[in-house]
Amino acid sequence: MIRILIVDDEPLFREYLRKKINWQDYGFNIIGEAKNGVEALELTDELYPDIVLTDINMPHMNGLELTEELYKRYPDMGVILITGHSEFEYARKAVKLGVADYILKPFQKEELLMTLLKFRNNIKTSHELKARDQTNKELLTAGIINNLLLEQSVFTDKEIKAELDSLGMKVTTVKFVVTVLRMHMTGDEEIAVWQFAVGKMLKEYIKTNRNHFVLSDHHGNVVSILEVEEDWQDSDHVKIFRKFTDMVSKNLEFKLSAGIGSCQKGFGRVRHSYIEALSVLNQHELENCIGIFTYDLMKEENKDISIFNVEINEKLMKFLREKNEEEVIRVLDELYEHISSKRIAGDYVQVISMGLLSLLISFITYAGKNIEDVFGTDFSPNALDTLHSYYEQHHWIKKLFSKTVQYMIEHRKTRSYEVAKKAREYVEVNYVRNDFTVAEIAKAQFINQTYLRSMFKKEMKMTVSEYITGLRLEKAKELLIEDTYTLAYIAEKVGYSDASYLSKSFKKHFGIAPKNYINLKG
Template structure:
């Protein structure tokens, strides 16, 4: 019997209500009463009523406030509001607070009876659903024979090292009808939406539901066995005699897909491998089905995908060109976020328009990310500052994505994170690099083989990045700075009394005295010999 509590400030109304209905015949019993919402809240936890009949207009705490408190405290009781005509607007508000129904006073016994019966039916239905869910959970735990599951899992993933005779003995022992002329593997994967929170329990329940539907559809036409692989995908090993049409297999799996899409809040994708003669080639068909399944990234999810249909997909398209790479590098170095976003959008737009194999898609994403990682290395930034610990394996992270949209979103986010980090830290990093270059020139300007390659190598910096940063921060190139520095040092030597042009040229890093002379004249307007002569005349005049 379900329990009912009456909450009304009128004593005689409560008493009348107790005797006005044949409660036991309705499958109900009065478990308690209260004269206002506050008193009802104090009693409800102990009484635990299934249904609470509440007057909307009461002193201390009215029916609306009581309904609000019940909802806030997540108390499991269904509320029936009683109201007069003048409070009809309040009744609407009560419905928004989770109240199941309301009746107008004076209460009509037939209406009250019908309302209570409806509420009782709803409660019983909810209880039955909970029972069914609990049964389903128990089936997930108990109905999978572990030995059979392990054997099939080893078979599809190629982990079995036992001989043919032992395999067939094991099949017989586990009472599986797998002795056939051909074998073909299909793999079913739930299309998980990253924007939806899936608990492990949710995943297990839905996969089990998909398994039941698949069994029901296939058992009329095929002998088959089922198991789960290491990624919780449902694997179906079809045991064929050779006379089954490929179109029939595809049609039945399409029916599975359609039913799941119709009756559940998610979709599935199905990959189907080619036929194989030997039972030990089941693993080959399984791998083909996985390849077919992975191509949902390019052909779309919620589909049945045959390996034979993706085996011919283009594998040689050059979707990430040298021009794309150069543009991304330049935009990263200049911190142009909008340009980066536009380049990536165009690349992925091109990807969507091509009939490509998923492996090509992975290659494109890895090539794009290599540009981001190259800039991070150039800047001397730690990868951990851009990639969290669980994202350091870029290829693995890309492979986890369920769609091209997810891939594009993740790649865009990583580029944005890198650019923002570089912008935030560029002034300190750049100034430190400029000072290192100047210090290196000061220590090595006398080396006539000194060049930018040598500097970059010794400073552990990318050549292009070094040139770009130096020009951006100082306004001149490294070669211009080096020449100016050397000529200035040569002038100092001439001013201190050195009069041999060849000797001075060598001391400041010029192996060719003639070239040194041209550089010196460019800066001071005089050839070195003429400058020395002027210095000597000034000393003589003194």
């Protein structure tokens, strides 16, 4: 519905407007009435209408003064003036100042409707564009923050802050605390359904003037990344999450636990706080405890092995995503070698192996694959119970991880693959332009530059800029072989601003100057 505010000092005319037309039938909703400009401004701040339908001649603040003030505060708001013949010149001037339209008294209701309907389409288009823009911004922001959790960022705090600033996220303290929320319920499908709901509730529950990023991780957890004040207190954070988890447990059919990492300074330390939060949560889960747990209060003797286990899991998840079987096997071998050297008790080894299996199943599930397709119809997690030595468990777990990587390679079509593929296609069409940028490639896919560079390098093992340069120089080499074009012409055709720059780049890339290359081929 398009929201309309009526402004006129005559009660009978306001009533006429309100009752003469069945507004809802045409997609409009009268959300309020005001008798002068001052009152209209107060209502506008409160109700934020799409259209203000206002008379010109009113006491205290007339329609033109109201219009001027509205456009200062709300540049996108539509104003339609209702005016008499004696005020016609004022209305014409107002249109020049940006008023959407005007209508002369007396008028038929059809005339007013036509004016409003004409403007309604513009408003609907504007709303759709804003919604799409907001969605894209949210996706870009989520991509940046998610990368901070998954791996150490290759970008500086300044670069990440600038990227977030461009998306409307003003980061001030650059101090963050990561909290990991885990839902205690059975069934991956049920968890996936509730992840979004719990994340949305948490976002609405924590009222702060600082940034609060809420997302889901690949373990099925809800992750809160909260920017905190300089005088942040751990006890205050615990109280907030205790109240939230109590509220969820009381009203829903499952319980929540929360692991809280330490306060860290800088974007590069967000992952560290996340690892700590996961560690303390996992440690207490082994002890069958449900509640709010902080890493700072975790027993020192548990910190090393807990952090070790989480880091192993994160490394495995990283190499699984990269389909790097060699690194996956190396990490598993190192883990079980550590188990052997530390003479870890058999029961705890069983817990570690079950944790690895759970990680693997989560990875397959979140990749949208079927467990039976990967492991076969005869697979059962209970098989682990029959393996008593850590050697047997080691062999079995390695076999499952290898099968998973091989399956993913055979059925490869990852997000990084899609991003890199579309980027390559864009470059191949636009490399002839010397003014096109990486930012332009990212914008075409509705992703940010940071995410594009990361995904492209992951897939192509080179930067976007290196790919662009390589393609341009290969095209230049093809033209040089024909030996019919000047170097200046070739430079223009492959996206270089001048021949000398092409010559320097060509020699640096191929180890030979273009002129000598022509002679060599000739």
